[in-house]
Amino acid sequence: MDTSASPSPFFWGAATASYQIEGAVNEDGRGVSIWDTFAHTDGNIYAGETGDIATDHYHRWRDDVRLMSELHLNSYRMSIAWSRIFPEGRGALNQAGIDFYNRLIDGLIAHNITPFVTLYHWDLPQALQNAGGWLNRDTAKWFADYANVMTQKLGDRVKHFITLNEPFIAVYNGHVEGSHAPGLKNLNYATVVMRHLLLGHGLAMQALRANVANSSAGIAYSLAQIDPDTDKDDDIAAAALGDAFINRMALEPTLRGEFPKEIAHMVQEDNTLADDLRVMRQPMDFIGVNYYRHYFIRAKQEMPGFEVLPPKTKDLTEMGWESYPQGLGQLIQRIAKDYPGHDIYVTESGAAYPDVLTETGEVHDPRRIEYLQEHIASMQKAQAAGAPVKGYFIWSFMDNFEWACGFKPRFGIVYTDFSSQRRYVKDSGKWYAEFIANGAHPLK
Numbered sequence: 126m127d128t129s130a131s132p133s134p135f136f137w138g139a140a141t142a143s144y145q146i147e148g149a150v151n152e153d154g155r156g157v158s159i160w161d162t163f164a165h166t167d168g169n170i171y172a173g174e175t176g177d178i179a180t181d182h183y184h185r186w187r188d189d190v191r192l193m194s195e196l197h198l199n200s201y202r203m204s205i206a207w208s209r210i211f212p213e214g215r216g217a218l219n220q221a222g223i224d225f226y227n228r229l230i231d232g233l234i235a236h237n238i239t240p241f242v243t244l245y246h247w248d249l250p251q252a253l254q255n256a257g258g259w260l261n262r263d264t265a266k267w268f269a270d271y272a273n274v275m276t277q278k279l280g281d282r283v284k285h286f287i288t289l290n291e292p293f294i295a296v297y298n299g300h301v302e303g304s305h306a307p308g309l310k311n312l313n314y315a316t317v318v319m320r321h322l323l324l325g326h327g328l329a330m331q332a333l334r335a336n337v338a339n340s341s342a343g344i345a346y347s348l349a350q351i352d353p354d355t356d357k358d359d360d361i362a363a364a365a366l367g368d369a370f371i372n373r374m375a376l377e378p379t380l381r382g383e384f385p386k387e388i389a390h391m392v393q394e395d396n397t398l399a400d401d402l403r404v405m406r407q408p409m410d411f412i413g414v415n416y417y418r419h420y421f422i423r424a425k426q427e428m429p430g431f432e433v434l435p436p437k438t439k440d441l442t443e444m445g446w447e448s449y450p451q452g453l454g455q456l457i458q459r460i461a462k463d464y465p466g467h468d469i470y471v472t473e474s475g476a477a478y479p480d481v482l483t484e485t486g487e488v489h490d491p492r493r494i495e496y497l498q499e500h501i502a503s504m505q506k507a508q509a510a511g512a513p514v515k516g517y518f519i520w521s522f523m524d525n526f527e528w529a530c531g532f533k534p535r536f537g538i539v540y541t542d543f544s545s546q547r548r549y550v551k552d553s554g555k556w557y558a559e560f561i562a563n564g565a566h567p568l569k
């Protein structure tokens with residue numbers, strides 16, 4: 126727990142994840158992850174792209190950190206590739222992996238950039254998938270072992286840890302819909318995988334607390350603003366069920382020690398459930414909000430009993446997602462009210478738009494600037510209303526490998542030319558830098 130007396134600054138940062146930026150998949154002893162396997166399987170990724178090279182951050186991190194500092198970021202959210210540390214997921218430790226992250230973290234600190242380290246951003250070592258992946262309860266224990274090592278190694282300099290990134294997306298995209306690694310498709314897997322991920326979180330938190338003095342830790346939840354399609358009773362009930370499935374399946378066990386009542390029937394009742402829930406509910410310092418989506422939901426007969434409708438507006442990002450800034454403020458206020466006693470970080474917020482690099486090396490992205498301004502304004506309003514928001518991280522620092530969509534959607538405030546690997550600061554990056562440098566005053 127953070128017991129230091131001096132108040133923290135507001136964290137203005139940007140976020141990335143290991144598989145999306147690092148590349149160097151065969152270097153310095155890194156083991157294979159489920160994303161290597163999934164991306165190298167025909168038909169899984171747009172245009173057959175992979176993260177083999179990604180943004181080559183593994184080799185270019187020094188320049189990237191310098192650029193973050195030039196953009197006045199005071200914080201940076203990054204993730205660790207588990208298979209660089211344990212190539213087989215467990216067992217023999219790969220010191221070269223630790224060395225890489227040590228150098229990166231020292232580089233960030235030398236530039237006065239506070240690292241926020243995510244331990245799991247979806248790149249499970251393939252060897253553990255071969256043993257059942259998150260369907261295997263032991264994976265929770267292996268995750269805790271890995272978290273134990275990482276927090277021992279980094280905890281003298283890193284205080285902010287995020288155990289899991291978006292557990293619901295790992296569950297749904299990876300194990301129900303199959304659009305993400307490991308590509309499984311079974312609704313019955315949802316609560317099994319969630320249970321093991323959250324058990325892993327709880328065990329990892331215990332290790333982290335033992336290893337890191339003055340730690341500040343939490344989860345980055347994927348949270349959507351959800352509204353019923355109509356005011357009919359069955360749509361209202363379906364929206365509550367959708368909210369239980371999409372938002373609260375990860376929130377409630379970790380913050381209240383129970384699965385939401387609407388989906389309790391999907392959870393296997395066995396003699397370890399009560400103990401597992403106790404472990405999942407570890408005291409957390411902050412709740413991370415990754416916010417991108419606004420869903421209208423209506424009732425549906427078939428499982429899971431609700432249906433998410435297509436967006437009702439034409440103003441969509443390149444991902445086909447509605448820009449709905451007021452949803453961020455609504456969610457923040459709801460989280461502050463329903464789960465009091467935690468700081469709140471917007472651990473991801475941002476948008477993909479089809480950017481064009483001009484011949485003079487500029488990228489004019491007014492829609493992204495507008496998106497960011499509106500979302501920051503919405504967050505600031507929630508803060509002014511009393512919500513304890515302490516940081517905002519743009520997704521993403523630079524254009525990178527957007528999972529099944531490959532390199533097509535560009536989320537960065539820095540443009541990546543994937544053929545030369547040169548970086549170009551977009552207008553949105555310049556705007557963010559100026560906004561921070563001028564004191565980050567409330568936006569309208």
Ligand code: IFM
Nearest residue numbers: 142145291415473520527
């Ligand atoms: O790129 C992802 C990130 O890895 C997790 N949150 C959503 C982003 C945009 O899809």
